[in-house]
Amino acid sequence: MVSETIRSVRIGRAYARRTRESGAWGMRYDAFTGSGFHVVLHGHGWLITADEPPRALGPGDVVLVPSGVRHGLSHAPRALDDLPPGDMSGQPPPDGPADFEFLCGVYRLDQGQVHEYLLSLPDVVVTTHDGGEPELASLVGLLVADLSEAGPGREATRSALLDLLLVHVLRGWLRTHPGPDWPLVRDSSVVAALRHIHGEPHRAWTVSQLSAAVGMSRTAFTRRFTGLLGKPPRAYLTGVRLSRGAQLLRETDAPLAAVARQIGYSTEFAFGTAFRREYGVSPGRFRDGARSGPVVAGPVVQDGRHADAGTAPGPRGAAGTVPRGGHGR
Known part of the structure; x- marks a missing residue:
């Protein structure tokens, strides 16, 4: 089922972005059709959702948003509605130290629907790669390096890295939450x-x-x-x-x-x-x-307002750094 799921998200466009924040910060990612994740590289922050208490995040934590629900990140516990939209400047983060640094990866489905398996998962899944999964740590390092370069072929490399990252995140989830091939089907x-x-x-x-x-x-x-x-x-x-x-x-x-x-x-x-x-x-x-458009984050304006970071224009839905027609069902 993991292989089938990966095939389904490949229909969408793959995007990635690296973000650094310091001081009092916060950002909200509105719901859209797709899947994505955040990987905390440095510092401590909080995951904010609509229906669950804020959850502390630290280095190595991976936040998977299987079906694109609304969520946010912040320096401190806050209400989701109080967070401003994510930065849509499309500019690379400034050099130098920062209190909190993370990667965002997203598959945006301009057409089609989120796979049934992803819909069956919790709205937000948090796992940790704490050295026990060297492959995942290596993939994160490769994606960081890829985001720092602007050479030819990055569309192919970035999509491949996001595919592999998603595979390892899903495998990590399945190891701790084993279940049937099709979680929604017991027959x-x-x-x-x-x-x-x-x-x-x-x-x-x-x-x-x-x-x-x-x-x-x-x-x-x-x-x-x-x-x-x-x-x-x-x-x-x-x-x-x-x-x-x-x-x-x-x-x-x-x-x-x-x-x-x-x-x-x-x-x-x-x-x-x-x-x-x-x-x-x-x-x-x-x-x-x-085949049109690069695999990078940039400013998106839809319905007269900015969409969330890490996405690109599409014929429908709001953009976001990670996915669904919403998180947290």
């Missing part, structure tokens, strides 16, 4: 069907074939699947296929017809029709948009 037959769908989304599955594969009648399977996943099997399969298609559009130069075949569509036209219905744009326009 073994439906989990088996999900493995078939995610393992072979290109296959011409019918509802009858899926129900037979898990040893259920078509009617009972459809009813149980829909009740647990919130959508019927066919619609769920379509979503998985199109998510894979969006990833291929973003990461490869394969012709649209080839992408269509790889995810189970017989024609480019059928793929394009389904894709527009799901994402609101044609596959070609999605690919063009995915």
Whole structure:
């Protein structure tokens, strides 16, 4: 499921930013569609959410915001609504000592939805890399170095580093909170069907074939699947296929017809029709948009106001340094 989750966030744009603060400081990150995290590099501060008491943060703490909920960071416990919006200047932090220093990484989904697995996690997850995970510490160091450089290829390196960081954060969470592959699903037959769908989304599955594969009648399977996943099997399969298609559009130069075949569509036209219905744009326009714009933080103005730090313009939603249509459910 971690691999499937990483594939889903890759549909979005990856951004990262390094921030230094001193004295009395605070910033609020409003909700949007996506996922992200903060990594504390130096100093002590507080994580502020809408529904939970403020939580102290120190060096090595990682704040994962799986589904983009509203949250903030501050030098002291404060109400979330009292925090100002995050700095949107896009300028690198000044050199020299600071009381508090942290990294922000975010995947913003301009189209599509946050993966079901990320939605199943708590609104905010806090873990610590205290030397017990040298790989995570090394990745943080590489991302710090990458943010200090402006050389060619940084879009590729930054996306790869954010992918790896997210993998390690999720692994750390799963080690201390083990659970089923699909946390929202407790039915073994439906989990088996999900493995078939995610393992072979290109296959011409019918509802009858899926129900037979898990040893259920078509009617009972459809009813149980829909009740647990919130959508019927066919619609769920379509979503998985199109998510894979969006990833291929973003990461490869394969012709649209080839992408269509790889995810189970017989024609480019059928793929394009389904894709527009799901994402609101044609596959070609999605690919063009995915390749425009650098992977850096900068000022964003939406609806006449600044969006949060670490994001970039998109057709909908507010920006934020970390994600959802909101944190803290």
